[in-house]
Amino acid sequence: MQIWDVNMKRKVHAIAATLALLFIATFWTSTVAAEFLLSQPAVIQVKLGIAYALLVFIPVMVITGASGFALGGKSTQALIVAKRRRMPYIAGIGLIILVPCALFLADRAQNGLLDNSFYGIQVVELIAGAINLVLMSLNFRDGLRSRHCRQQ
């Protein structure tokens, strides 16, 4: 029996994709909640928490993408083609904008520098995060839809 068979890949993909979506949704909502509802120490804690969570989040994203391509890298099914096209944007926005923003904000917050440049970058991070949240939700929806197609 092959250990790394297609069902295994599906399971790994489903778990990693769910975790990835939960992570990015939590990053976004906890940032907004801290900024608008909580105090400055809460903002500092949330920024630090997100920076550490990247250590888990980045591998989870890599596993989501790699298992997705292993499952549907050559598929011509429209839903999968759409998912494959979104993935470079998700990865690019994540690595070029979100990770540097999260590290910058955590560093600034740790040093008590909640100044104009902090809030400028915070706005950029929230907008880029919202775009990635939408793209990842669309991939999640299309993943569930394509599974549904397969079962028919």
Ligand code: HEM
């Ligand atoms: C952020 C990125 C992604 C998310 C959130 C995501 C989410 C999901 C979800 C929730 C499922 C259903 C899993 C299940 O319960 O069986 C799924 C299945 C699938 N995804 Fe993804 N996915 C992502 C990226 C990708 C990429 C880049 C590809 C590659 C083209 C891909 C290809 C597939 C395929 C082929 C399936 C299996 C459909 C089936 O069971 O027949 N996914 N995805």
